[in-house]
Amino acid sequence: MARIVMKFGGTSMAGIERIRAVAARVKHEWEAGNEIAVVVSAMAGETDRLVNFCREASSLYDAREYDVVVSSGEQVTSGLLAIALQAIGVPARSWLGWQLPIRTSDGHGSARIAEIDTNGLAAALVAREVAVIPGFQGVAAGERVATLGRGGSDTSAVAMAAAMKADRCDIYTDVDGVYTTDPRIVPRARKLSRVTYEEMLELASVGAKVLQTRSVGLAMKEGVRVQVLSSFTEATDDPEPGTLIVGEEEIEDMERQLITGIAHDKGEAKITLTEVPDHPGAVASIFGPLAEANINVDMIVQNIAHSAGSTDVTFTVPQADMPRALEALENNREAIGFGGMVHDTRVSKISVVGVGMRSHAGVASKMFKTLGDRGINIQAITTSEIKVSVLIEEDYTELAVRVLHTAYGLDAEDAA
Amino acid sequence: MARIVMKFGGTSMAGIERIRAVAARVKHEWEAGNEIAVVVSAMAGETDRLVNFCREASSLYDAREYDVVVSSGEQVTSGLLAIALQAIGVPARSWLGWQLPIRTSDGHGSARIAEIDTNGLAAALVAREVAVIPGFQGVAAGERVATLGRGGSDTSAVAMAAAMKADRCDIYTDVDGVYTTDPRIVPRARKLSRVTYEEMLELASVGAKVLQTRSVGLAMKEGVRVQVLSSFTEATDDPEPGTLIVGEEEIEDMERQLITGIAHDKGEAKITLTEVPDHPGAVASIFGPLAEANINVDMIVQNIAHSAGSTDVTFTVPQADMPRALEALENNREAIGFGGMVHDTRVSKISVVGVGMRSHAGVASKMFKTLGDRGINIQAITTSEIKVSVLIEEDYTELAVRVLHTAYGLDAEDAA
Numbered sequence: 001m002a003r004i005v006m007k008f009g010g011t012s013m014a015g016i017e018r019i020r021a022v023a024a025r026v027k028h029e030w031e032a033g034n035e036i037a038v039v040v041s042a043m044a045g046e047t048d049r050l051v052n053f054c055r056e057a058s059s060l061y062d063a064r065e066y067d068v069v070v071s072s073g074e075q076v077t078s079g080l081l082a083i084a085l086q087a088i089g090v091p092a093r094s095w096l097g098w099q100l101p102i103r104t105s106d107g108h109g110s111a112r113i114a115e116i117d118t119n120g121l122a123a124a125l126v127a128r129e130v131a132v133i134p135g136f137q138g139v140a141a142g143e144r145v146a147t148l149g150r151g152g153s154d155t156s157a158v159a160m161a162a163a164m165k166a167d168r169c170d171i172y173t174d175v176d177g178v179y180t181t182d183p184r185i186v187p188r189a190r191k192l193s194r195v196t197y198e199e200m201l202e203l204a205s206v207g208a209k210v211l212q213t214r215s216v217g218l219a220m221k222e223g224v225r226v227q228v229l230s231s232f233t234e235a236t237d238d239p240e241p242g243t244l245i246v247g248e249e250e251i252e253d254m255e256r257q258l259i260t261g262i263a264h265d266k267g268e269a270k271i272t273l274t275e276v277p278d279h280p281g282a283v284a285s286i287f288g289p290l291a292e293a294n295i296n297v298d299m300i301v302q303n304i305a306h307s308a309g310s311t312d313v314t315f316t317v318p319q320a321d322m323p324r325a326l327e328a329l330e331n332n333r334e335a336i337g338f339g340g341m342v343h344d345t346r347v348s349k350i351s352v353v354g355v356g357m358r359s360h361a362g363v364a365s366k367m368f369k370t371l372g373d374r375g376i377n378i379q380a381i382t383t384s385e386i387k388v389s390v391l392i393e394e395d396y397t398e399l400a401v402r403v404l405h406t407a408y409g410l411d412a413e414d415a416a
Numbered sequence: 417m418a419r420i421v422m423k424f425g426g427t428s429m430a431g432i433e434r435i436r437a438v439a440a441r442v443k444h445e446w447e448a449g450n451e452i453a454v455v456v457s458a459m460a461g462e463t464d465r466l467v468n469f470c471r472e473a474s475s476l477y478d479a480r481e482y483d484v485v486v487s488s489g490e491q492v493t494s495g496l497l498a499i500a501l502q503a504i505g506v507p508a509r510s511w512l513g514w515q516l517p518i519r520t521s522d523g524h525g526s527a528r529i530a531e532i533d534t535n536g537l538a539a540a541l542v543a544r545e546v547a548v549i550p551g552f553q554g555v556a557a558g559e560r561v562a563t564l565g566r567g568g569s570d571t572s573a574v575a576m577a578a579a580m581k582a583d584r585c586d587i588y589t590d591v592d593g594v595y596t597t598d599p600r601i602v603p604r605a606r607k608l609s610r611v612t613y614e615e616m617l618e619l620a621s622v623g624a625k626v627l628q629t630r631s632v633g634l635a636m637k638e639g640v641r642v643q644v645l646s647s648f649t650e651a652t653d654d655p656e657p658g659t660l661i662v663g664e665e666e667i668e669d670m671e672r673q674l675i676t677g678i679a680h681d682k683g684e685a686k687i688t689l690t691e692v693p694d695h696p697g698a699v700a701s702i703f704g705p706l707a708e709a710n711i712n713v714d715m716i717v718q719n720i721a722h723s724a725g726s727t728d729v730t731f732t733v734p735q736a737d738m739p740r741a742l743e744a745l746e747n748n749r750e751a752i753g754f755g756g757m758v759h760d761t762r763v764s765k766i767s768v769v770g771v772g773m774r775s776h777a778g779v780a781s782k783m784f785k786t787l788g789d790r791g792i793n794i795q796a797i798t799t800s801e802i803k804v805s806v807l808i809e810e811d812y813t814e815l816a817v818r819v820l821h822t823a824y825g826l827d828a829e830d831a832a
Contacts, residue, residue: 016472050492056432057496058503065502068495068510072488076466079484080473086481087474094484098514099559143515 002167003035007157010044011174012231013077023084035125039135039157042073063108067147074134082132092130102138110149116163154215162222176230177243180410181262188411196248199260202353202387259354259408269322270347272314275339285336289328295321299380348397351389364388370407418583419451423573426460427590428647429493439500451541455551455573458489479524483563490550498548508546518554526565532579567628574631578638585642592646593659596826597678604827612664615676618769618803675770675824685738686763688730691755701752705744711737715796764813767805780804786823
């Protein structure tokens with residue numbers, strides 16, 4: 001007997017037929033004697049529909065009312081899954097965010113879970129009743145409905161698993177696990193049986209969108225064992241294994257690789273300021289206005305000073321924020337004192353990720369050499385303890401991912 | 417300054433453009449200095465969509481989970497109207513059923529409002545904030561979501577008006593008031609400026625579906641002044657008057673008519689049992705099984721006993737309940753001891769309604785004579801203190817309504 005949180009995304013909940021399939025899968029775990037809480041997303045497309053209603057009603061909508069509107073999608077699917085479970089003989093009830101309650105911060109629209117009261121739930125689980133919990137929602141101060149931001153149902157599931165001290169948190173999604181890289185680019189990509197929280201965080205933050213980044217951070221903090229599985233294989237006693245996301249101590253030395261995966265991200269834009277005065281404080285005068293505009297700057301390269309006492313500064317921002325970034329910089333042109341400003345959205349960030357690189361030198365130099373051998377120019381570099389990222393011309397994205405996947409020995413042996 | 421409840425139905429809330437029009441209308445009352453609570457329905461069609469999801473998920477759905485699902489429609493529109501009001505400078509917030517709370521009975525799916533706590537609301541109203549309240553919903557024992565049954569938003573509005581001691585309850589709908597009869601049948605039908613609760617109850621129960629019957633009964637019990645208005649005329653300082661539904665004491669003698677309106681109802685079915693034994697208890701043996709099956713029997717006619725000691729019994733039930741009624745009777749054929757059973761759905765119930773008939777004899781005889789003069793056969797009769805109803809062949813419905821409308825002097829003088 002185990003205590004399990006099962007989470008199903010919007011594609012898995014899209015329509016009654018699929019909800020019935022989810023119910024069958026839940027029943028399978030329930031019949032094995034497990035205590036089960038199910039966290040559900042809204043039907044695919046429903047949250048977009050509701051968000052659009054709010055935007056149509058007012059471009060500057062009240063986030064508290066937005067939360068009332070958009071949280072309804074998960075309310076619907078939680079009630080429907082409870083009905084579908086009962087219909088196949090599994091006792092079940094829905095627990096809305098305010099009913100448990102799931103207490104959140106006051107950041108309406110992207111609130112954080114503060115505390116989950118599982119007292120009411122515990123009795124139901126012991127009585128063999130399945131608890132169906134709408135993801136993405138909670139209740140903030142003043143008993144106002146709150147939502148956690150897009151993709152928040154992953155975070156709901158991990159937070160529920162932590163609060164319930166669940167043995168594991170199974171995230172059912174439309175992919176069957178985490179791969180060494182995007183299989184659409186590299187058919188020889190391998191599904192990882194295990195990956196550490198840190199690696200998953202780096203992979204998620206650079207574009208391998210299997211789980212919401214926040215949910216992985218929370219799982220790491222709370223030590224929740226997360227499993228990513230496909231919801232589109234049949235429920236059997238011997239299911240196709242997914243990918244387990246765990247602490248580093250759980251990864252056996254034998255299965256540990258130097259590099260775990262290669263990620264790419266075409267969502268960044270490069271901005272270069274030319275003829276920036278080369279004196280202390282100049283860099284602060286650039287990034288201060290961007291921080292104030294709440295724009296995340298990622299890679300930063302400062303060229304060696306020109307003879308004339310000025311330098312060039314290059315950095316990247318999310319493409320969606322580029323117009324606002326350009327505006328913020330232009331508004332501060334005098335204070336910064338730059339000569340020119342150029343930008344480029346045809347760039348791509350390629351990252352190699354792996355906890356193994358902590359104890360091995362040469363990962364970065366191998367990356368630079370591999371790319372250089374293929375004539376791929378590196379425009380910027382950034383590193384963390386378990387990641388090396390480079391910015392390259394966007395057209396070379398697929399080539400770069402493929403050659404790196406091979407160079408680090410990640411290609412599957414038996415695949416096509 | 418007045419305290420007003422404004423209620424808008426599903427057609428008025430169907431889409432953002434219409435919600436914006438509702439917001440403009442609310443603003444108009446708010447700018448006049450009134451304290452306002454708005455009760456809203458779900459967007460037209462939305463409740464049907466949600467009900468169908470539940471039915472698809474299971475033919476025997478749990479009413480508590482059904483309530484979780486279907487109450488979401490009003491949650492969406494209440495949040496959107498709050499946003500639309502804020503967008504035009506009117507402070508507003510939504511108050512969900514569990515937030516006020518609106519306490520209900522445990523009859524999930526068709527719960528009754530037990531108590532509304534307006535303490536939180538009162539402070540907001542005094543602070544000139546408009547309260548937007550989803551109709552149709554409340555919270556039952558165990559803090560479970562409950563709904564009031566189809567059309568329940570009218571009842572929500574009247575109950576809110578009673579709890580808030582509102583000066584009036586304005587029901588905005590897709591008709592502009594209550595008419596002497598259906599204007600599609602009689603173009604010379606007149607809009608009534610006032611009608612009593614009792615008359616409205618009789619008109620609603622015989623097919624003039626402007627308001628949910630329960631809401632009228634509640635308004636009568638609580639003395640809530642209800643006004644029916646069109647939501648599709650422009651909001652102005654001098655609005656088109658609707659119909660005021662009030663106590664009898666508020667109707668001036670001068671405007672009092674003998675008959676207030678003519679209603680028709682094609683939703684009944686006639687069942688006749690032949691050769692029923694003519695002895696005490698025979699009738700009870702017929703209607704006992706129907707009561708057990710929760711089927712409302714309306715008109716009953718027992719023929720004079722045949723010479724052989726048996727009789728025929730004719731009665732009507734709602735057409736939707738007819739198959740179940742026939743089944744219940746067939747299952748009890750031996751206990752009842754009837755010879756044959758015939759049924760007919762091609763019948764129509766025509767009613768003349770008016771508090772004036774209390775003090776005037778001859779209303780019924782005038783009705784019978786008027787119909788008889790046109791060769792319309794009367795199959796059954798039922799009366800109340802302020803209503804006379806007859807059952808006729810369905811094909812004569814429109815003719816009967818027209819000749820009665822003229823006979824009782826209800827035709828407008830200036831209409832086409």
